[in-house]
Amino acid sequence: MTYLTSHLPFPSSSSSSSLPPPRSHLIISDTLASPGHFATYHLLSSALGKEKRKVIWVDFRGEGRASWEAILKKIGTPLPPLTSNSFIHISPSSLPSSIKVSTKNTPRLFDGNDAPSLRETYDTTLSHLTEHSLVILDGLSELDWIGFSALEISKFVRAVFAKVKLSNSILISTLHADHLPLSSTIIPPKEGNEDELLDRLLRMGQGCWWRIAHLPSGRSGDVMGEISSHPLTKSIGMEEDQKSPYVSRSNPLQYRLEPNTVRVFPKGTGRGFL
């Protein structure tokens, strides 16, 4: 059940075209009015269903496993049981050090001196990383907001990506990009260096950027947002035909969420239009 595959196919040198090629980095950005969770569910469903990849989900957002369990059941790819080794949920904790956090997949984001540190999260993630896995760093913006600098976060992502490449795995990062202009006229006010994190990740390259944004005209029941896809610089040694899908901002794909699936259609061809 992969609703985005036919619209955003990746080069199919690997077994499936739903997922980015191994050793590449997919960045997904979204906006408040159009959350991009559905794109992550699509990738997760492909990885767990057809490809039987191991998935490591680093949940910086604090979404919780129960939520994903319910959604993936609805989509038709139930999550493996809690004891299974093929789906790992790591939920980094921002609690102060005075509170004891017991479970092993809950690394601390703040050390004893209350200083932010991603070391524990990095170690926990690596301890689960095996060949051909899919690593999802979910909610990098939230890290930025609770006190990490963009430099620190991008260093962390770069470090994880290096290990991911060594193990023939795939890396997916999600973050929020409300500061990006929707059109030449709608430019949201930007505060400080809000765009620094996205810039740094994009400059890292070697993959693709899916940009999910809401319509400039506001919420609607028929079209809930737009997706555009932008290939980033290729890594050395990657074939020329291994091109990531390109869908321009001016002619994006539009989508509509439904209870069990997501309908994706080219701009202007949704229900009620020609």
Added chain:
Amino acid sequence: MPSFTRRIPSTTLPPPSGTHPSPSLSSLNLLPTGLPSLDDLLGGGLPLGSILLVLAPDSQSAWSKLIERYWIAQGLISGQSSVLVGGDEEIVKGCMWAEKGWKGDELSQSETEGEGGEEEGEGKKIAWRYERMGKFRTTVGGNGSNLSLTNSIPQDVLQSIHKTGQQSYINLDDLSDSSTTPSSSSNSAGNKVNEAITKIYEKVDKADKKRAGRITIHELGGLEWGDEVTDNQVHRFVHSLRSIIRNKPISALITVPPHFIAGPSQESFVRKLSWLVDASVELKGFADDPTLPPLFPTTHGLLTLHSYPTSHTLLPSTLKHSTLLGVSQGSDGGGGAGENNLGFRLKRKKFVIETVHLGVEGGVGERSTGPPDVTAALSGTSTHTHTNSHTEVEGVEKGHAIVEGERVSTIPQGDGGVDRSKGPEGEIKKKSKPRARVRFGGEEEMVVNVSTDSGKGGNGEHDHGGHDHHHDGNGHEHEHQHKKESQTQRVQVRHDRPDLYEF
């Protein structure tokens, strides 16, 4: 016997009291906020384990406090535990309470049905083709606890909730005394935020796992939280709070002081907070801006839904089920329309969120051809009036001379004189023009004055008064003789200043 029966696992736990299953997902339990219209916006209620953020940027009123009280009262009335962080007992004491005779959900439903019956029984004759049309509604009906603003929480209930510990407090002032623990080296505000999280964690840890609970964070980042709470600390607090309650039958409501979301970076701050919580609404009251009430006469403020619960469902419950938001896809398969504009109104007995519509004649109660007179609502024009009134007096003198010379031509010439003398300034400040006409014009101009000048402040009128005293010796008597019929009109017109028209 049906051939197929749905297999329901026998081990499912009953939902905690006072909650109901989500319309999208039966295993997800929702907590009513106490406001049926807000529940509708959230897709049925606030899911357990989530955070609702209520923003009220209007510093002159306390809409977020009202929502807080609804939230607490709804919890207390359904027997849920309630923790108030950062606020004192006064908030709970001011809670509204259920109407007398209310015993439970069933009765409240039958009451609403009864209301419907009454409407039908009125026996109005409507044209047959409209008979089946529903009444035009701007809000949704209630399945709440019938909380009424005319009732406040009874004393015996107050005593019992404090005695049983159903309602408890985390006082931030106490935390500052105990914050001598050498656990952290950051500033005092950071200490307080950390201490508050620790206290909440302890409370939640000890709480009954089967009983639903509510946490209310009053004015996060306000004065009580320490001197300088940074954005990062607020974000981290919310992040930690979410991780504490995520897998518990507890939900939280957070309010933020208005000054915190003011300033140049307001939009970005609100955006970040809205991402960190599960649902976020902004209640923009009109008290800050006097030009808005005339534009929206039936509304007390505008409401923005920044974010809604997205967990557990692919299609968020709000988008699917909310009547007020209006983007839900109907059974015919064509939702199509964009979202509604939303506002809120405080009625005598309850607070409702409703859709905002233009009035019959484009937003105002009576027919008008020009834009609504918002300047009447503003009173900051005094300095300009002074310069204008000076010019006016000049014009008056000219007109006065003409009145002495020839009475018949007084009206057009006097009028012209005033206009000429005011020419350049009249363009800058057009408001003074009708005032001058009033002074020297005939009956017709008088009427014009009535409609334009009656709403203006007292400043201009005072100048008029001064001028009329000049008149007393000369032109006054002439007018008195020749325009008797208009005098009655004048007296009626300027009843607010009888001293101007004593003849």
